[in-house]
Amino acid sequence: MDSPFDDYRFHFDELLKIFEISLEYVSYRPKVIASGVSSFEAIRPENFVLLLNMLERMGLQINTQRFVEILLPTFVARSKTIFSSAELEFFWYTKYRYKTDDIILFSDKPLLSTEPIDAFKISNGFILSLYKNDENQETLMLRIRAPKYRKRPQIRRVVCDDCGFECQKGDPESSFLHRKEHKRRLSWLKPDPLPIMLLELQKDRIEAEHVSFISSCWKHKEMYNRALAFKREFHNNFVQWSHNGKEDIDAHGFLFTGDKGEIVGACAFRNRTKDGQHQRWGLLWIWFCPNERRNGHLAKRWRMLRLRF
Numbered sequence: 001m002d003s004p005f006d007d008y009r010f011h012f013d014e015l016l017k018i019f020e021i022s023l024e025y026v027s028y029r030p031k032v033i034a035s036g037v038s039s040f041e042a043i044r045p046e047n048f049v050l051l052l053n054m055l056e057r058m059g060l061q062i063n064t065q066r067f068v069e070i071l072l073p074t075f076v077a078r079s080k081t082i083f084s085s086a087e088l089e090f091f092w093y094t095k096y097r098y099k100t101d102d103i104i105l106f107s108d109k110p111l112l113s114t115e116p117i118d119a120f121k122i123s124n125g126f127i128l129s130l131y132k133n134d135e136n137q138e139t140l141m142l143r144i145r146a147p148k149y150r151k152r153p154q155i156r157r158v159v160c161d162d163c164g165f166e167c168q169k170g171d172p173e174s175s176f177l178h179r180k181e182h183k184r185r186l187s188w189l190k191p192d193p194l195p196i197m198l199l200e201l202q203k204d205r206i207e208a209e210h211v212s213f214i215s216s217c218w219k220h221k222e223m224y225n226r227a228l229a230f231k232r233e234f235h236n237n238f239v240q241w242s243h244n245g246k247e248d249i250d251a252h253g254f255l256f257t258g259d260k261g262e263i264v265g266a267c268a269f270r271n272r273t274k275d276g277q278h279q280r281w282g283l284l285w286i287w288f289c290p291n292e293r294r295n296g297h298l299a300k301r302w303r304m305l306r307l308r309f
């Protein structure tokens with residue numbers, strides 16, 4: 001960035017733009033009596049390391065490791081949970097150095113062949129492949145391959161038939177998230193009887209299934225999960241049951257139970273009475289787990305629901 005090295009053809013800020021790095025203005029702490037400051041252009045440390053990393057990935061002989069080692073200690077702390085994309089780059093840096101994917105630079109002219117005309121290894125082990133339309137023409141595409149590049153297994157997006165979770169096959173983190181979510185989602189997609197519900201059902205079936213602001217927290221949680229399932233299935237924008245339903249006096253829900261006392265579905269009503277009108281209720285949603293649809297659960301309760309709402 002030093003001006004003596006500035007070339008009129010080279011604009012540093014344009015180079016930064018390619019890597020989506022922005023320059024910021026900083027200043028020294030103003031004196032108490034000062035009413036103005038001098039500002040300087042600066043790059044955040046993590047963005048500076050990102051820039052070095054990107055140039056290194058393009059085959060330039062740069063030692064980014066040194067700067068990563070300076071910054072990394074601030075990232076190892078577990079308390080840091082949110083990462084910017086630049087920070088993520090160097091969190092992975094040591095693990096993936098020289099193993100990253102190809103970098104491909106294009107010209108805007110059309111390339112007719114997909115076979116490289118020439119390829120050579122540079123001293124740090126990077127392999128450059130040149131793509132031209134024929135031997136004597138200018139290079140239209142350049143592929144830069146890292147020294148330890150290995151073709152990684154193709155990552156495919158797959159949707160789990162049981163829980164509907166969309167995950168990336170071949171990616172360990174994604175499989176981990178899926179296993180966790182799978183178990184959670186099956187609790188309403190393929191429900192087992194809940195002991196606490198079985199106890200309530202012994203007293204009064206209709207009251208056990210009814211959920212209002214005075215109901216226990218576990219019932220609101222069960223309602224919320226079904227509202228969430230409904231939202232997912234119909235791609236709505238929001239979940240129509242509050243996590244903390246205990247504060248909502250206008251909402252009434254029903255948790256429908258099957259023969260074994262398992263919760264097979266739910267529905268929610270909301271008081272739609274406006275001032276000066278007579279009592280009016282709206283049915284917001286009804287959801288049943290896939291295996292229990294068209295099994296007469298709603299028909300059995302329809303009369304009761306109509307009378308009540």
Ligand SMILES: [Zn+2]
Pocket residue numbers: 160161162163164165178182
């Ligand atoms: Zn699943």
